[in-house]
Amino acid sequence: MMSYLEEHYELIHKTPRLFALHVTREQLLDTLHQITTHTSFDTLSQLTCTDWIEEERFELGYMLTNALRSHNLMLKCSIARDKVTMPSLALLFAQAEVMERELHEMFGIGFEGNETLYDFALEGWCDIPPMRREFDTLAYVNAHYDFREGREDNLDVKEEIKKRKAAAKSAKETPSGA
Amino acid sequence: MDEGFIPYQQSLEDEEQSIKSTQSVIEQAIAWFRAHSMFVLAYGTGCGAIEMPPTFTSRYDIERLGVVGVATPRQADILIVSGYCSPKTLKRVIRSYEQMSEPKYIIGLGSCTINGGMYWDSYNTIKKLDDFLPVDMYVNGCMPRPEALIEGFVKLQEKIRANSSEAGYIQYRTRYAHYRANQERLFGTQVQPRYEENFAGMNL
Ligand code: SF4
Numbered sequence: 001m002m003s004y005l006e007e008h009y010e011l012i013h014k015t016p017r018l019f020a021l022h023v024t025r026e027q028l029l030d031t032l033h034q035i036t037t038h039t040s041f042d043t044l045s046q047l048t049c050t051d052w053i054e055e056e057r058f059e060l061g062y063m064l065t066n067a068l069r070s071h072n073l074m075l076k077c078s079i080a081r082d083k084v085t086m087p088s089l090a091l092l093f094a095q096a097e098v099m100e101r102e103l104h105e106m107f108g109i110g111f112e113g114n115e116t117l118y119d120f121a122l123e124g125w126c127d128i129p130p131m132r133r134e135f136d137t138l139a140y141v142n143a144h145y146d147f148r149e150g151r152e153d154n155l156d157v158k159e160e161i162k163k164r165k166a167a168a169k170s171a172k173e174t175p176s177g178a
Numbered sequence: 179m180d181e182g183f184i185p186y187q188q189s190l191e192d193e194e195q196s197i198k199s200t201q202s203v204i205e206q207a208i209a210w211f212r213a214h215s216m217f218v219l220a221y222g223t224g225c226g227a228i229e230m231p232p233t234f235t236s237r238y239d240i241e242r243l244g245v246v247g248v249a250t251p252r253q254a255d256i257l258i259v260s261g262y263c264s265p266k267t268l269k270r271v272i273r274s275y276e277q278m279s280e281p282k283y284i285i286g287l288g289s290c291t292i293n294g295g296m297y298w299d300s301y302n303t304i305k306k307l308d309d310f311l312p313v314d315m316y317v318n319g320c321m322p323r324p325e326a327l328i329e330g331f332v333k334l335q336e337k338i339r340a341n342s343s344e345a346g347y348i349q350y351r352t353r354y355a356h357y358r359a360n361q362e363r364l365f366g367t368q369v370q371p372r373y374e375e376n377f378a379g380m381n382l
Contacts, residue, residue, distance in 0.1 A: 122302060123266045124368045130301050137301050144364070145305045148293040 004038050005073070020074045028077055029087050032062070036092070040066040041073045044089065047099035049107050053133040056081050058107060062089075079109075081132075088113035106131035201341060212255075212281065213335040214244035219254035221274060224261020226288035226321040233324040240324075245331055251277040256334075259311075261321070262290035262303040265364055268310060272361065275311055276373045280347045283314040283338070285330055292316050309360045312346030312353075 012020040046063035062075040088111040089096035100111040105120045108129035128135045251274045289295030294305035317330035
């Protein structure tokens with residue numbers, strides 16, 4: 001299984017059980033097809049995305065698992081942050097459909113050929129996709145939600161607990177000293 | 179006696195003096211029955227729901243207070259909102275609440291329902307449940323232990339027996355415009371049908 005990969009690809013050994021290889025957007029479908037037919041890596045177990053905002057790119061990670069569930073292979077694919085579409089894997093792996101739907105919602109990545117790219121966990125979201133790093137969570141929260149006002153006494157909880165502990169301690173000590 | 183768990187027995191002994199004054203005997207009896215048969219809609223929204231199974235099963239056995247789980251909102255009296263609510267969940271919670279028949283009460287379980295809790299800066303959870311639904315009893319803690327939930331129920335029983343017009347479901351009818359405005363503001367166009375239509379002909 002490994003020999004085929006070693007022969008055809010530049011395999012990076014991350015740990016004894018985890019390998020990685022870099023592919024381009026154009027190579028992705030072909031490579032996946034080759035790997036699933038020639039090796040035992042036949043299941044897509046995860047689809048991840050990292051936002052490298054400084055380098056203006058997303059890095060997608062397609063995690064493949066073998067039939068014994070003993071080894072993982074991650075295909076890494078970088079795409080530009082602004083031109084964000086990928087070919088969908090829905091025809092290769094049925095489970096990819098829902099994973100892509102999530103990435104579409106959280107990062108705004110389009111997947112050509114996936115028919116289910118509508119609202120998922122967020123209903124009626126019309127801001128920047130929230131997992132993109134330029135999304136300002138706190139500003140969004142302040143604009144959309146009301147906060148409950150703090151307690152009137154507004155005590156610092158940590159300080160209060162310390163004080164109470166000290167008071168309890170001294171109360172204990174006084175009778176024994178007296 | 180504000181902190182800690184109030185034993186149920188003691189609450190039974192305490193209660194007699196406080197409530198009697200304004201109610202007729204029949205009212206008292208009805209309120210007593212009501213307070214001791216609370217049907218809880220089995221519906222969990224956040225992680226706090228994980229403390230509900232022990233509350234309902236043999237270890238804490240809340241059934242001795244007359245609290246039972248039911249599977250449909252139509253037969254339920256109590257809705258426990260057990261933790262954080264995303265706007266998507268909240269829509270379902272509101273629909274469920276509106277389907278329950280009156281009198282009905284809401285328990286907000288956990289810090290998340292009170293002020294957002296550890297999700298205070300999350301873009302996808304509400305921070306104040308009582309903006310959207312009338313909450314009768316909050317149980318704080320993250321997550322509250324079954325003892326705390328039981329205490330919440332005991333306090334709620336007292337409230338039910340007092341039979342006040344402050345009860346949540348009455349508030350929800352009389353101040354519906356307020357709740358509805360908050361719901362509309364959060365949900366935008368994706369808002370559910372108006373609850374008002376359900377009690378249009380009623381004499382409020
Ligand atoms: S209060 Fe704590 S336990 Fe409850 S839903 Fe929030 S985070 Fe979870």
